[in-house]
Amino acid sequence: MIPMKLLCYSAITLCFNGAVLRRYLREELMLAFPYTFFILLPTIAQPFCQLFLGGFCGVTVFAIACYYLYRNLPQQCLEARGKVVFITGCEHGLAHAAARHLDSLGFHVYAAFLTEDAKAEKELAQACSDRLVTLSLDPSDDNRVTSTVEELRERLNGKELWGLVNGVSSCFYAESEIMSPDLYRKLWTVNVEGQIRVTRALLPLIRRSRGRIVNITGISNRLPAPGFSAFCASKAALLMYSDVLRLELAKWAVRVSVIEPSEYRASFNKEGRLKKAFLQMKYELNNLVARDYGEQYFADALATVEREDGTDFSPDQSAPCRAVEHALLAKNPHEHYACDKTSFVLGLLTSHAPTFVTDTVAKFLAGTNISARSLSMLSDDCKSKRAGLADDAANENFNVMSTKGASESSTNVPDVPSE
Numbered sequence: 165m166i167p168m169k170l171l172c173y174s175a176i177t178l179c180f181n182g183a184v185l186r187r188y189l190r191e192e193l194m195l196a197f198p199y200t201f202f203i204l205l206p207t208i209a210q211p212f213c214q215l216f217l218g219g220f221c222g223v224t225v226f227a228i229a230c231y232y233l234y235r236n237l238p239q240q241c242l243e244a245r246g247k248v249v250f251i252t253g254c255e256h257g258l259a260h261a262a263a264r265h266l267d268s269l270g271f272h273v274y275a276a277f278l279t280e281d282a283k284a285e286k287e288l289a290q291a292c293s294d295r296l297v298t299l300s301l302d303p304s305d306d307n308r309v310t311s312t313v314e315e316l317r318e319r320l321n322g323k324e325l326w327g328l329v330n331g332v333s334s335c336f337y338a339e340s341e342i343m344s345p346d347l348y349r350k351l352w353t354v355n356v357e358g359q360i361r362v363t364r365a366l367l368p369l370i371r372r373s374r375g376r377i378v379n380i381t382g383i384s385n386r387l388p389a390p391g392f393s394a395f396c397a398s399k400a401a402l403l404m405y406s407d408v409l410r411l412e413l414a415k416w417a418v419r420v421s422v423i424e425p426s427e428y429r430a431s432f433n434k435e436g437r438l439k440k441a442f443l444q445m446k447y448e449l450n451n452l453v454a455r456d457y458g459e460q461y462f463a464d465a466l467a468t469v470e471r472e473d474g475t476d477f478s479p480d481q482s483a484p485c486r487a488v489e490h491a492l493l494a495k496n497p498h499e500h501y502a503c504d505k506t507s508f509v510l511g512l513l514t515s516h517a518p519t520f521v522t523d524t525v526a527k528f529l530a531g532t533n534i535s536a537r538s539l540s541m542l543s544d545d546c547k548s549k550r551a552g553l554a555d556d557a558a559n560e561n562f563n564v565m566s567t568k569g570a571s572e573s574s575t576n577v578p579d580v581p582s583e
Contacts, residue, residue: 172223173210180206180230184237192495194238203237206230241493245270248320249327249492252276252301252362255284258380258425258484259331265485266492267292272323274316276301278332278354303332303358304350313365324373327492328366330359330402331380337438337469337532340393341453344445348394355398360405367413374417378491379406380484383426383507386514387522389530391468410499421491422500425484426507439469461538468532 184203187193193203206226213226249266253259254275263275273296277285285298297319302308316325334354336347363377370377384392385399403422410420446454446462487501502508510529514522527533 169214169220169223172220173214173226176223176227176230177206177210180234183234187237187496190495192240194240205233235498239490239494239496241490242495243270244489244493246272247326247492248272248274248323249329250274250276250316250325250366251329251331252303252359253278253330253332254288254298255279257331257333258423258481259329260284260288261481262329262331262485262488263288263296264291265482265489267296269489271295271327271492273297274299274319276312276332278302278334301332301362303362304353306361309361309365316366317369320369324375325366325369326373326375327378328363328370328376329378329380329488329492330362332358332362333380335392335395335438336441337391337465338442338445339391342445342449342457343394344448347441347445351394352398355395356401356405359402363409370418371413371416376492376497377406377409377413377418377420378423378488379403379420380423380425380488381406383424383510385424387510387529388526389532390527390534391465391532392530407499419491419497420499421497423484423487423491423503424500424507424511425481425487425503426510439466442466442469456539458539461534464534464538468534471531 184193206229209229210226213222216222217225244266247270249271251259251263251266251273254263255277263273267273273292275288275296276299278301280300289296289298299312299315300308301312332354334351336343336351338344338347359379379402381399381403384396385403388396406420406422413420442465484501484503487503491497491501502511510525513525517525
């Protein structure tokens with residue numbers, strides 16, 4: 165009788181080889197040397213796993229290794245030259261870097277700017293070729309989106325739109341109770357509704373080319389950051405929208421991918437934007453809430469914003485740019501791209517670790533958590549409790565002294581003679 169463990173190993177190897185053969189017949193894989201060795205690796209490694217990793221623990225390790233090997237097999241890529249891609253939010257951050265990277269590959273890049281930043285637009289135009297075209301696009305305005313799409317159709321002049329990269333993003337810093345509804349609505353309009361509006365407007369063009377949609381979210385779609393509830397919620401909503409859209413557009417052969425970098429920084433706080441918005445929210449805050457939080461809290465919050473203001477917003481963004489490139493050109497792109505080891509580890513952490521571990525890591529990485537010692541209401545309660553304890557002690561001493569005095573008086577009173 166064949167042992168169950170051997171059957172499991174054989175089934176995993178057979179499934180791996182079958183999946184690789186399927187992708188080979190679709191001309192998705194690069195099978196030139198030395199890549200052929202990686203395809204044969206599970207068959208070679210199977211006897212060693214059976215020998216050195218006993219029981220079903222070895223089967224589990226072998227299955228996980230085969231899965232990640234399958235996901236990272238070298239793929240055939242499409243030719244970039246001549247393809248047209250539309251990118252939003254190019255005034256800063258990853259979208260700006262991706263526009264430069266895709267232009268260097270030969271794409272015809274249409275770079276859309278949310279804000280009128282002449283300096284960033286000039287910088288991008290100087291760093292790229294004549295193929296790059298800059299546009300103005302406010303995704304929260306239906307009329308602006310419609311006019312920009314019509315302008316894009318005219319500029320395409322019969323060419324197909326291959327890809328859409330949604331990189332536009334807005335952010336404000338404030339805890340949920342302090343953030344004003346207007347800013348919450350503005351952030352949500354840009355980060356979620358705006359991305360959906362632009363995607364819907366360009367979908368007819370992308371369906372005809374059977375192209376790609378790439379949405380940039382970041383690890384904040386899974387990892388909570390204190391003070392950024394609106395931002396994290398909007399990125400989580402964009403993640404779920406992308407996953408649903410991927411299933412819906414599969415019948416059109418349109419691929420949807422999500423980029424989740426962990427070390428991605430955008431100039432949200434350029435020219436002190438976060439600080440100005442926070443001060444405005446503090447000014448408009450309800451008096452009761454402002455009194456409960458107290459001046460010490462707002463001082464610590466402003467110090468946090470100023471610390472973020474000094475952060476370097478120009479890290480090496482080559483890894484997420486390569487992920488955008490792969491999502492646009494690979495014949496079989498991934499659904500989610502963890503652009504670095506940190507993003508990969510944090511993704512596993514948020515999915516499998518206990519909540520208290522995730523919360524501790526989130527507060528440490530975000531660096532925006534404010535201690536309860538800064539709250540005015542709690543400090544007032546402590547003072548009240550201390551004052552109450554002092555009053556209770558004083559009353560107790562008074563009662564003891566009164567009792568003692570009464571007892572002494574009763575012993576010193578002379579006996580009254582009876583009649």
